[in-house]
Amino acid sequence: MGNRTKTVLAVALPLQILLVLWLGGHPQWVEDHYSNGLYPLISKGLRVLLGWIPFSVGDLLYTLLAFLALRYLYRFGRSIPKRPLPFLKNILAVLSLAYFLFHLCWGLNYYRQPITWKFGIQREYTLGELVEFTQQLAEGANRLQGEIAGDSLSPVRIPYTRAEIYKLTDSAFGELARENPFFTYSSPSIKSSLYSLALTYMGYSGYLNPFTNEAQANGRVPLFRLPSISAHEVGHQLGYSAEDATNFIGFLVTSKSQDPYFNYSAQTHALGYCLGDLYQRDRIEYERILASLSPGVRKNYAELRFFWEKFENPLEPFFKAVFNTFLKVNNQKDGIKSYNAVVGLIINHQKQRQGELGEL
16 A cells, blocks of 8 residues: 555545544435445345355454554564654554445444334333233243243253254245345355354354454354344344344344244343343342243253353453444444343334234
């Protein structure tokens, strides 16, 4: 990269930031021209280009970038204190290029209309609605666990490989798209991350690589949770950046699937969020519903809890804080707490569906 090019890129960084901030004030424009215009073309193109490759190209790209950064420091590290301005220009040029590619390939979706606008629902709900819905989820989880395991004592064991779960996720989106065409998904690109162990230590279940548009799942998580994770990440692929939105999409996809294992993943995942919310608002109802769960369901939750506890480490809160800040900078004011906002979306979507059925 020539010196003149570096200067142009460095100067362009603050201009790009101002442009993104301006676009953030025009969500309808972003919705119409980027999220439903340019982005689907970019996303589909990257999935066609990279989706057939069985491993994560994005993870290899990050590895290469880390190697190049270390190589640069090894070669020029001693000269940086003597000539800080060229080093600063190089950093700004790289950041400018990364900022541009991030927002071009995916990041502008942070500024689109919220999913509540797409579905015409609200986030607010009463304690009574929360208790009723949590009870329904608990009953559904118990029923599915009994049907799948054949008794109330055994935890659910998904008989599929991870690759099979990813293929079934693609099929499940096809089922959802019959009712909601804007969830049409083709040319799938769902993979286990090469750095699943690192993701586990960081406390993450998956992520979307914004530069390669690969949906990356943590390949180490217990299998009964993987359908919800893969559907969540595909939700990001389809251009929904907010975490509550993709949790909501993950629930819709897995609950509407014809596969009982996907249905169980949907029920237990949503139930976990609802129980967490209920714990904060009504401890008595929380204890009552928790006690109603069958031993098999409780064993699945214990499996998930033991999995994450095994990898707890002093750096995990740091990684969570970094991600929390990243979300807030990118137009998600609630940060990590936005994951839990899925409860309101699911409850209000159910109310909307019940109202539609009542009108028939």
